[in-house]
Amino acid sequence: MTVLTMPAQPAQDVTPRPVPWQRMIWVTWRQHRAMLISLTAVLGAVAIFLFAMGLWVHHNFSVLMACAAATPNDCGALNQSFNNTDWTTANTLLILMNLAPALIGAFTGPAVMARELETGTFRYAWTQGIGRVRWAIAKLVLLGVVIAVLTWAFSQIFEWFFAPFLQQQNTLTVLSKTVFDTRGIAFAAWCLAAFAIGAFLGMLLRRAIGAMAATLGVYLGLQLVTWLFLTKHYPVSVVTSNASLFTGGVSSSLNGLPSTAPDNSPWVLATWNVGHTSWWRYIPVSRFWPMQFIEAGWLLVLAVVLGAATVWLVRRRAA
Amino acid sequence: MTVLTTPAGSRQDAGTKPPPPVPWRQMLWVTWRQHRGLLIGVLAAFIAAVAGLLTEGLRIRHDYAALTACHPAASPACVQLSNFFGSTDWHVGNGVRAALLAAPVLLAMFAGPPVIARELENSTFRYAWTQGIGRARWTITKLTLLGSVLTITALLISQLFTWFFAPFVPYENLAVLTGAVFITRGVAYAAWTLTAFCLGAFLGALVRRTIPAMAITLGAYLALAGVAWLYLRPHYPLRTFWPMQVFEAGWLLALSAGLAAGTVWLVRRRAA
Numbered sequence: 001m002t003v004l005t006m007p008a009q010p011a012q013d014v015t016p017r018p019v020p021w022q023r024m025i026w027v028t029w030r031q032h033r034a035m036l037i038s039l040t041a042v043l044g045a046v047a048i049f050l051f052a053m054g055l056w057v058h059h060n061f062s063v064l065m066a067c068a069a070a071t072p073n074d075c076g077a078l079n080q081s082f083n084n085t086d087w088t089t090a091n092t093l094l095i096l097m098n099l100a101p102a103l104i105g106a107f108t109g110p111a112v113m114a115r116e117l118e119t120g121t122f123r124y125a126w127t128q129g130i131g132r133v134r135w136a137i138a139k140l141v142l143l144g145v146v147i148a149v150l151t152w153a154f155s156q157i158f159e160w161f162f163a164p165f166l167q168q169q170n171t172l173t174v175l176s177k178t179v180f181d182t183r184g185i186a187f188a189a190w191c192l193a194a195f196a197i198g199a200f201l202g203m204l205l206r207r208a209i210g211a212m213a214a215t216l217g218v219y220l221g222l223q224l225v226t227w228l229f230l231t232k233h234y235p236v237s238v239v240t241s242n243a244s245l246f247t248g249g250v251s252s253s254l255n256g257l258p259s260t261a262p263d264n265s266p267w268v269l270a271t272w273n274v275g276h277t278s279w280w281r282y283i284p285v286s287r288f289w290p291m292q293f294i295e296a297g298w299l300l301v302l303a304v305v306l307g308a309a310t311v312w313l314v315r316r317r318a319a
Numbered sequence: 320m321t322v323l324t325t326p327a328g329s330r331q332d333a334g335t336k337p338p339p340p341v342p343w344r345q346m347l348w349v350t351w352r353q354h355r356g357l358l359i360g361v362l363a364a365f366i367a368a369v370a371g372l373l374t375e376g377l378r379i380r381h382d383y384a385a386l387t388a389c390h391p392a393a394s395p396a397c398v399q400l401s402n403f404f405g406s407t408d409w410h411v412g413n414g415v416r417a418a419l420l421a422a423p424v425l426l427a428m429f430a431g432p433p434v435i436a437r438e439l440e441n442s443t444f445r446y447a448w449t450q451g452i453g454r455a456r457w458t459i460t461k462l463t464l465l466g467s468v469l470t471i472t473a474l475l476i477s478q479l480f481t482w483f484f485a486p487f488v489p490y491e492n493l494a495v496l497t498g499a500v501f502i503t504r505g506v507a508y509a510a511w512t513l514t515a516f517c518l519g520a521f522l523g524a525l526v527r528r529t530i531p532a533m534a535i536t537l538g539a540y541l542a543l544a545g546v547a548w549l550y551l552r553p554h555y556p557l558r559t560f561w562p563m564q565v566f567e568a569g570w571l572l573a574l575s576a577g578l579a580a581g582t583v584w585l586v587r588r589r590a591a
Contacts, residue, residue: 042538209530209533212429
C-alpha cells in the first residue's frame with residue numbers, strides 16, 4: 001500500500017477544533033468493546049465474589065467479637081478458624097489486589113495505540129477529518145475515565161471486605177503499603193497510571209506484546225521506588241516524644257516482640273535521644289487521607305504527562 | 320496470498336514409511352529466531368534473579384547467623400537483631416516469595432499463547448506449516464524446546480530460592496507443606512511453570528488471538544492453582560514432603576502432556 005507522507009497538522013489549521021466526544025465514544029466502544037466488556041465482567045464477577053465472601057467474613061468476625069466480649073477464654077477455636085481460613089483467603093486476595101493495577105494497565109494500555117499500528121488500522125484512523133491528535137486524545141481520555149471509575153468502585157467493595165482483618169491483624173494498618181494501595185482513591189489512581197504507562201509504551205515500542213511485558217516491569221519498578229524512596233518524603237510526618245503512643249500493648253504478631261512504632265505506624269522515619277527523652281518522627285495513621293490525596297495527585301499528574309507524551313509520539317510519527 | 324489446502328499429514332506417506340525424525344538442530348535455530356525476544360527476556364530475568372537472590376541471601380544468612388549466636392536472647396542487642404530480622408529481612412523474603420509465586424503465570428502468559436496464536440495472527444503459519452517438516456512436528460519441536468528452557472530455568476531458580484528462604488522457615492514457624500512454601504521447592508515449582516506454559520500454548524491455539532489468550536491463561540492458571548490448593552492438595556494420599564512433591568509434579572506433568580497433545584491436535588485439525 002502506498003501512502004503520502006504529510007505533516008501531522010496542516011499549517012493553516014491554527015485553531016484546534018473541539019473533540020467530537022459523542023462520535024468518538026461510539027468509535028472507542030467499537031474498537032475496544034472486547035476489552036471493556038471483559039474488564040467489566042472480570043471486575044463484576046470478582047466484586048460479587050468479594051460481596052458474598054465479605055458477608056461470610058463479617059459474620060465470622062462479629063461472632064468472634066461477641067465471643068471475645070462474653071467469654072474471652074473460650075474463643076480459641078473461633079480465633080484459629082478466623083486466622084487460618086479467613087485470613088489466608090484475604091491475604092491471597094490482598095496480594096492479587098496489589099498485582100491488579102499492573103495487569104489492568106498491561107491489558108488495556110498497549111492496545112490503544114500499538115494494536116492500531118500493528119494491524120495497520122492507523123492508516124485509516126489517523127487520516128480521518130478528526131485528525132490523529134484529537135483521535136488519540138479522545139481515546140485516551142475516554143478509556144482512562146472508564147478505567148478509573150470502574151476500578152474505584154471495585155476498590156470500595158474490597159475495602160469493605162477487608163475491614164475486619166485490619167482490626168484483627170496487629171501488624172496491618174491502613175498505612176501498610178499493601179493495604180494503602182487498595183483503598184480510598186489510591187487504587188484507581190494506580191490503575192490509571194498503569195493504563196497511561198501501557199499506552200505510552202505501546203506507542204513507543206509499537207508492539208503490543210512487548211509493551212505489555214514492559215508495562216509490568218515499569219509498573220513494578222515505580223511501585224518499588226514509591227515504597228522505598230517517595231512515600232517517606234510526603235509532607236505529613238509529625239514529631240513526638242509521647243512514649244505512651246507505643247507502649248499501649250501493641251505487639252507485633254510476627255514474633256511476639258513489642259512493636260517499635262508509635263501508633264503501630266509502618267512509617268517511622270527517624271528516632272533520636274535528647275537527654276533522657278526519646279523523640280520520633282513518624283507518619284501517624286490519622287494522616288491516611290492527606291497521603292491518599294498526595295499519592296493520587298502525583299499519579300494523576302504522571303498519567304496526564306504520559307498521555308501528552310503519547311499524543312506527541314502520535315503527532316511525530318509519519319502516517 | 321493464495322495457498323493450497325492440503326490434509327495435515329500427507330496420506331501417501333502414512334502407510335508406507337515411518338515419519339522422518341525431527342530435525343532438532345535446524346528447529347533449534349528457527350525457534351530461537353521466532354522467540355528470541357522472549358528467550359533473551361527470560362535469560363535477563365534469570366541473571367537478575369540469580370544476582371538478587373545471591374546477594375540478599377548471603378546478607379540474610381549473615382543476619383540469621385548473628386541472631387542465633389546472640390546470647391542472652393532477651394538482651395536489648397539481641398532484641399534489636401531479632402526486630403530487624405523479623406521486619407526488614409522478612410519483608411524482603413516475603414516480597415521475593417510473592418514475586419516467585421507470580422512468576423510462572425506471568426512468564427507463561429508471554430511465552431505460551433504466541434507459539435501458535437501469533438503464527439496465526441501474522442499469517443506466518445501459511446509458510447511455516449507448509450514446510451517439509453510438517454506442522455505437527457513443527458509444533459511439537461517448538462513446544463518441547465521452549466518448554467525445556469522454561470522448566471530448567473524454573474528448576475534452577477526454585478533451588479536457589481529454597482536456599483535463600485531456608486532461615487525464614489524456622490524463624491516464622493512455617494511448615495514446608497504450607498501451600499505457599501510447598502510449591503516454591505523441590506520439583507513442584509518447575510512442574511507448575513511447565514503446566515502454565517502448556518496451558519498458554521493450548522489456549523493460544525484454541526482462541527487463535529494472542530492477547531485474549533494471554534488474559535484467559537492468567538484466569539485459567541489462577542483457577543487451577545486455587546483448585547489445587549483448596550481441594551486437591553488436602554486430599555493427597557501422602558503426607559510427607561518428597562512423595563507429595565513427586566505426586567504433584569506427576570499429575571502436573573500428565574496435564575502438561577495432555578495440553579501439549581491438545582495443542583498439536585488443534586494445529587493438525589485446522590486447514591492451513
